Amino acid sequence: MKRIVILFLLGCPCASYSFVHSARPNLDQSALPSDPFQKGLGALQAKHFDEALAELTTAESEHPDDPRIHNFRGIALAQLGKNTEAANEYAAAIRLDPRMENAYRNLGFLKWTLGDTAEARESLERAVKLSPDDGFAHYYLGRVELQANRYALAFHELEISGIPSPSDAEFWVRSAIGYKAVGRPEDERKALAEIDKLPLAEAQSIEAAIQLLDGHETDAAIRMFQKARDKGSAVVGQFNLALAYLTIGDYEKAIQEARVYDNGPGAAPEWSVIGIASAHLNQRDQCIDALRHAAILAPQQEEHWLNLTRELMEFGRYPEAVNEVQNGLAANPKSYALHLRLGAVYLATDSYPKAESAFRDLIAAGDPLPTSYVGLAQVLIRTGRPDEAAMELAAAEQKLGPQFLLSYFRGLALGRAGKSSEALAAFQTATKLNSNSSDAHFNLGKTEFALGMLRESIAELQIVLRIDPDNIQAKRLLSQVYHRAGEEKAAMKFAQTSTGSPHSTDDLLGDFFLPHWEFRPSEGTHVDSQ
Secondary structure (H helix, E strand, C coil), rough: CHHHHEEEEEEECCEEEEEECCCCCCCCCCHHCCCHHHHHHHHHCCCCCCHHHHHHHHHHHHHCHHHHHHHHHHHHHHHHCCHHHHHEEEHHHHHHHHHHHHHHHHHHHHHHHCHHHHHHHHHHHHHHCCCCCHHHHHHHHHHHHHHCHHHHHHHHHHHHHCCCCCCCHHHHHHHHHHHHHHHHHHHHHHHHHHHHCCCCCCCHHHHHHHHHHHHHCCHHHHHHHHHHHHHHHHHHHHHHHHHHHHHHCCCHHHCCCCCCCCCCCCHHHHHHHHHHHHCCCCCCHHHHHHHHHHHHHHCHHHHHHHHHHHHHHCCCCCHHHHHHHHHHHEEEEEEEHHHHHHHHHHCCCHHHHHHHHHHHHHCCCCCCCCCCHHHHHHHHCCCHHHHHHHHHHHHHHHCCCCHHHHHHHHHHHHHHHHCHHHHHHHHHHHHHHCCCCCCHHHHHHHHHHHHHCCCHHHHHHHHHHHHHHCCCCHHHHHHHHHHHHHCHHHHHHHHHHHCCCCCCCCCCCCCCCCCCCCCEEECCCCCCCC
């Protein structure tokens, strides 16, 4: 039987199937199973996919063991959006003929379009192995690897495919990021130049700019945002440019670009950008005023209240923080995050009965996260009830399963209760659940020191310093452990390097909620003509 030379190609560079052939199919008429098969192929060539499916279904019922029919029927199904059935047909063709390269390629392409890169890669690698000269299989495999950020492999497959690059923004954005990652600056510049040539709509420009920003192509991203602003809505384009500057840490420009065009709910994101940028610049009054303005304009969006109360707490303005959390809860009574924030504010102000009540309410409501349990444990530890704290955390582990925070704080509670051996086990579990936590390793080393396990303590504290080389507490404790072990030279070394203020790993502004990128102007947005 002669091999059918018709190829169905997906997305090269179009986003849909196209029937590509250099000549009409060279088919051995004696080998054709039925007229419906021929009619089905003709309908596929004419892009009459419903007719093709009907004919190929008839052909398949007459010749269920012919892999070609399954393959072409899969193509018709995919064109009609019946992806699951199409994948099943390709798989059937492969079962009947494990060397049918076309079916592997078609299945790989379908899986790629559905976002299943692992299965797409497996099928396309098999297609390439069966037919090393199939440029389309190499091309699609390259696209799969590009989407998976396996850049070196992607560029290799794309280059040997011989298929021209598509006029597609996502392709060139990913390529620019990939060339930067693998150190090919000339190709990176060419990719960025291709992006600049593309006639993108505003939403496409913004989406491309976001991807470029995520890929650390900062200058190109800013240019893209500026282009979107200049071509589209002044409000939306300007806002995205401000948000871009905020994201890359250029806070003064973020404030400058975050122009507020009105005082409606739609202006809340601009005020939020101004507030967050002002916080980074330590402009306290401007920060609080802007974040409060955002919360007032859009009270049903909990993130504005969370940003505001976060900074009020940071600046030590706790009575205001309590008041604003309560205002936020009045507008969002079911907000888990705001209820949690209320407990955190009470805890920070040593209002322990109120904090305990807030955290217990969350637990009673069935909190699926460890946070409220940890908040309650901190209250109990601070009020001299470490045994009760350990029991609450153990009960939480029974409900939620192993969790780093639960094990870590249970270790703290047990240590405070004088149960060092049990604390040791809890900290060991915590370090297994999160091996990068310097705090967990430090407390494990501290507990081992208290139990006389000097070698083990030294090993843990060395891990702390590998994770956090400037951790002064770890250096001081390590000096003491070496002294106890009789290693005075090492003790002196760490004593001399442990001067200065204790190291803090807290991220001052790490839990801000950034506004969302906007792709189109809101209805009724007013644009200042000046």
